[in-house]
Amino acid sequence: MASVAAAEGAAAALRSVLSRAQQAAARSGRAPESVRVVAVSKTKPVGVIRGVYDAGHRCFGENYVQELIDKASQLPEDIEWHFIGNLQSNKARALLAGVPNLDMVESVDDQKIANRLDRVVADLGRKPLKVLVQVNTSGEESKFGVDPSGCVELAKHVKLGCPNLVFSGLMTIGMLDYSSTPENFKALANCRKEVCKELGIPEEQCELSMGMSADFEQAIEMGSTNVRVGSTIFGAREYPKKN
Helix, strand or coil: CHHHHHHHHHHHHHHHHHHHHHHHHHHCCCCHHHCEEEEECCCCCHHHHHHHHHCCCCEEEECCHHHHHHHHCCCCCCCEEEECCCCCHHHHHHHHHHCCCEEEEEEECCHHHHHHHHHHHHHHCCCCEEEEEEECCCCCCCCCCECHHHHHHHHHHHHHHCCCEEEEEEECCCCCCCCCCHHHHHHHHHHHHHHHHHHCCCHHHCEEECCCCCCHHHHHHCCCCEEEECHHHHCCCCCCCCC
């Protein structure tokens, strides 16, 4: 019964988040469909994720390779999975082979992982994989991501040097409290301007993945097209207790 209640609660919370996201898009003069909500389900059981799926949602995000592989094998194939955690090169093959419906890797932060993903996609004969370049907009040493000064070079490498990847935009993680300041959002938007100018692509073709549970409405108002919402949908994360 508890899992049924949790699934129903998550589905209701999702509807609220989608409504809030649409209202934020409207406030910024954009269409509701211009924003994607990634339901971040890390540490949550398959039954609860299924409840959100049954409510009509199809886009989910996970942080850990093995957890995503395990869940993807138990859930419908039409889910669009986003990998949003730090990805080590030696786990790229397991991720891509184990999750055939992986839609996007949001956390490409250097040329090494881009090259590795590019090779694995080719080896597996998969269709080209969408990726975002992760930018460290807060300057925190604890955060992964390329420095804003290096984002143009990395985006250029992905677009021009990795034929099996689709450069789809830029992503940033919130600060230690999982929220960001307008300065972080502005920094990513500025990176997009520079990247699009260098690559000769319109800004609307370059996604901005920024904003999480604490700040996704503000992020949307400042241009985010992709928000990663976990605890507001699923409740507090449930990490195993350490002995």
